[in-house]
Amino acid sequence: MRVVTAQQMREIEKQAIEIFGIPSLLLMENAALAVVREIEHFAADKSSKGSLKTIVLVGKGNNGGDGLAVARHLLILGMDVTVFSFAKPEEYQGDAALNCQLYQNAGGRFFLIEGEKQLRLTRLALQQTDIIVDAIFGTGLRGALPSLVQEFVEEVNHTGAWVIAVDIPSGVEANTGKIYRSAIRAQTTVTFGLPKLGHFLAQGPEYAGRVIVDPISIPDKFLEQEEVSTFVLTDDxxxxxxxxxxxxxxxxxxxxxxxxxxxxxxxxxxxxxxxxxxxxxxxxxxxxxxxxxxxxxxxxxxxxxxxxxxxxxxxxxxxxxxxxxxxxxxxxxxxxxxxxxxxxxxxxxxxxxxxxxxxxxxxxxxxxxxxxxxxxxxxxxxxxxxxxxxxxxxxxxxxxxxxxxxxxxxxxxxxxxxxxxxxxxxxxxxxxxxxxxxxxxxxxxxxxxxxxxxxxxxxxxxxxxxxxxxxxxxxxxxxxxxxxxxxxxxxxxxxxxxxxxxxxxxxxxxxxxxxxxxxx
Structure with a gap:
């Protein structure tokens, strides 16, 4: 299986949208559904999905849009869901803005994290949750996390919750796997299209946990580009x-x-x-x-x-x-x-x-x-x-x-x-x-x-x-x-x-x- 940089994956997605005609909103929806399927597998071992408390952490980019779509689907499934956002609703753009609106229209709880005061208020909620979905930053992050997000990440890593990351754990560089100070430590990561180099290099494997790759309906001809020269070995x-x-x-x-x-x-x-x-x-x-x-x-x-x-x-x-x-x-x-x-x-x-x-x-x-x-x-x-x-x-x-x-x-x-x-x-x-x-x-x-x-x-x-x-x-x-x-x-x-x-x-x-x- 090919392994790509963040830039290569963005180019593949661009070609799928512009050449094949897949709407970007559909790619976001498919990404969310792939994450939801893994959450359902985890919840299947529990007595009741409805009793599981889930917190979805989102940022203002497309990764946050994926997380908001995940939250909406979990809400529809009857799960107890709260979104903790590091961006105001009006800061979302494009597909992410639409998913923010759809989540709120469905009656979802949306809690804005703006500073230390909100961080203190959320500590108890983090300790009492069963599932945490990390959709703060995606593959575009370079360098260290912002200080407020870093404090929040450290709180997440000290919970006993099952953590699932969307595309790549926040704080892990997609191209290098390097971590500056801290990053989300996930048990499972669901990545889209193709795996990223950061899932396998440096500290990436330790923080990504089990990596699930979902093509999110991107055709094989776009995923099998010859200029990609790095691969991950598979059984087949x-x-x-x-x-x-x-x-x-x-x-x-x-x-x-x-x-x-x-x-x-x-x-x-x-x-x-x-x-x-x-x-x-x-x-x-x-x-x-x-x-x-x-x-x-x-x-x-x-x-x-x-x-x-x-x-x-x-x-x-x-x-x-x-x-x-x-x-x-x-x-x-x-x-x-x-x-x-x-x-x-x-x-x-x-x-x-x-x-x-x-x-x-x-x-x-x-x-x-x-x-x-x-x-x-x-x-x-x-x-x-x-x-x-x-x-x-x-x-x-x-x-x-x-x-x-x-x-x-x-x-x-x-x-x-x-x-x-x-x-x-x-x-x-x-x-x-x-x-x-x-x-x-x-x-x-x-x-x-x-x-x-x-x-x-x-x-x-x-x-x-x-x-x-x-x-x-x-x-x-x-x-x-x-x-x-x-x-x-x-x-x-x-x-x-x-x-x-x-x-x-x-x-x-x-x-x-x-x-x-x-x-x-």
Whole structure:
């Protein structure tokens, strides 16, 4: 599904109105009905809709007009509704003005918030309400909320009410997801046409909650514009990336992958990556590792073939002949988990980038070594697919900047560097960004804080290696692996919550996550 900026969505709506002829009032009405449907779903679990108290917060723009239309429909359904407005009735214009009039004509309660006095009077009402609809600001907000609205928002966030945001929570920038001081913290957000970047970037996901996308009757031809280059992954799209197996398949046809990983004290990283690759269905897995780590990895991963390298505790330039030999009969190569940072291995990375035509995945310590000699990435141009999977700290080292700079500009930096390096770049985080060398970017909606534990990055590396070895396109393999990685964590979280599950459990859950996708 495409993800757009506020400006892109406004242009799409403009075209739908001017070219297709959809009245703007109809779009506003459809938006309101989409919000009302979600409120009805919430109310269906309660004994009586009529007993639920609802407060609708509105501003003077079109977002406020949406909120006023929501209030009118809830009133007609028999719910106890009050509108708290930060604009006088005469300040509304166009469709919003009409919806303000219609709401008042229906006998709806309208309470104007003009200053601290009204804020004090509304505190009790906020504490006693069941549902709060946020329609103060829409996608046009930039910067901080006005001080009066900010105080009101903080009061809302301290209630026990169920909060639903219209289009995007007030205080969240639609293009960046950034929040200045405060914003509405919603449990559900209903957005219109297409999701906005701010639903997935920075603090946006934390404040938007569950995001529902409603097309509000805008035809697909307007929503599927080619100039939109950012997408959010969905079940249907990712399902199409899964390789199809036949009854005639065997280990030789299910792909052979080479994993260069491990060192004494870091054998778990190699085991986790290998376990994940096997759980994702790789036919044959070969692991190149130092002699001192080989026996422990062999015990921990009996299904893989272990190829030890004599010499130092960490792999150095003496490992290249064995890596080259194993790559000659493989379909994919991954380097990095638990590797260690022997400077001699930089020459091996250079040889890999310069000569190996297989898809090559660099992770963890391989990326840290590249950060010492970033110029070696130039050897890869035109020689074969490259996938890089940095977390924000590794990305900061690769870009020679601070981790905060990476976090503040995740999408822009990921796309810029993917194009510059000619690589599929997987920038890990709460919403992982998968950027393509052609400038497209994919945002992953699966996953949860439970993935913030040691070893889960190694699990992701093994999964990508497995899909690459099975012949999945590099960009699709990265998207598939990231999505299933998060989906596995989400399934575990439903059992034990956002903490307490391990990387091993995530690896073991991957097969079930894949199967659940196949059955959709």
């Amino acid at each position: 799209e990712v399902k199409s990336f899964l390789p199809v197996r036949t009854l005639q398949g065997h280990k030789g046809t299910h792909g052979k992958g080479v994993l260069v990983a491990g060192s004494p004290g870091m054998t778990g990283a190699a085991i986790l990556a290998g376990r994940s690759a096997l759980r994702c269905g790789i036919g044959l897995l070969q692991i190149v590792t130092p002699q001192q780590a080989a026996s422990q990895i062999d015990l921990g991963l009996t299904e893989a073939t272990i190829w030890p390298v004599d010499g130092d505790h960490t792999l150095g330039n003496q490992s290249w002949p064995l890596i080259a030999e194993k790559c000659s009969s493989a379909q994919a190569l991954a380097i990095g988990p638990g590797l260690g940072q022997n400077p001699d291995f930089i020459s091996v990375l250079e040889e890999v980038l310069r000569t190996v035509e297989l898809p090559v995945l660099l992770d963890a310590d391989a990326l840290n070594l590249v950060a010492r000699e970033p110029g070696i990435l130039g050897w890869r141009q035109g020689r074969g697919p490259l996938i890089m999977t940095p977390h924000p700290g590794e990305m900061a080292r690769l870009c020679d900047c601070s981790t905060q700079e990476i976090q503040d500009n995740r999408l822009e930096i990921a796309v810029t560097k993917a194009v510059e390096w000619g690589a599929v770049l997987v920038l890990k985080g709460s919403v992982t960004v998968i950027a393509s060398p052609d400038g497209r970017a994919f945002l992953n909606p699966t996953g949860n804080p439970g993935l913030g534990t040691g070893g889960t990055g190694d699990v992701l590396t093994g999964s990508i290696l497995s899909w690459l070895a099975q012949g999945v396109d590099p960009l699709e393999a990265a998207c598939l692996a990231v999505y299933l990685h998060g989906k596995a964590a989400d399934e575990l979280a439903r059992e034990v919550g956002w903490s307490g599950f391990t990387a091993t459990e995530v690896a073991d859950q991957l097969a079930k996550a894949r199967r659940s996708l196949e059955l959709i």
